[in-house]
Amino acid sequence: MQLDVRPDPAEVGRARRWARSRLAVSGIQADEPLAETLILxxxxxxTNAxxxxxRPAVLRLSLPGTEAPEEVTVRLEVADRSGRAPVPRCVDGEATGGRGLALVDGLADRWGWSAEGAGKRIWCELDRCARTSEAARACGGSTAYDGLAYEAV
Structure with missing residues (x-):
């Protein structure tokens, strides 16, 4: 599934709406942590693109089908026509931007980029795991124990 994105900041909202609609048909619930993280x-x-x-960009999502098992990987890709490499920036607490790649790094299970023709493709993956304690730890997710939440790192 893919969406062509025009070089207009208003396209970011359209991309979020499009991704939400694709999640709905894939069996991933809107209030599921994976869905919220994917939309972010x-x-x-x-926004970065x-x-x-x-320049225009292309957003691609690889989502499980509705009969997918509980443990699957969701992949998000954004391809653009700029050959400039993505560069994570260090910003101070007062800056209003510059944290996008740091968020991607912190939220995605994996991410990276590659040159593609005259442009590049930035991708990230999220793992959807069964919510048993053992599976959550294996996927680096969070779980609860005796009413206390913790995150396995």
Whole structure:
């Protein structure tokens, strides 16, 4: 599934709506942590493409089918026509931007980028795990024990 994105900041909202509609048909519930994280990552990567390149981009999602098992990987890709490599930035607490790739790094299970023709493709993956304690630890997710939440790292 893919969406062509124009070089306009208003496209970020359209990309989020499009991704939400695709999640709905894939069996991933809107209130599921994976869905919320995926929408944030869509927002960050599409914003980066629109703001930093000023060129059209293509958003792609690889989602499980409705009969998918509990443990699957969701992949998000944004391809643009700029050959400039993505560079994570260090920003101070007062800056209003510059944290996009740091968010991607912190929220995605894996991410990276590759050159593609005259442009590049930035991708990230999220693992959807069964919510048993053992599976959550194996996927690096969070779980609860005796009413206390913790995160396995």
């Amino acid at each position: 990552l869509v927002s960050e990567l599409v 629109v703001v930093h390149t000023g």
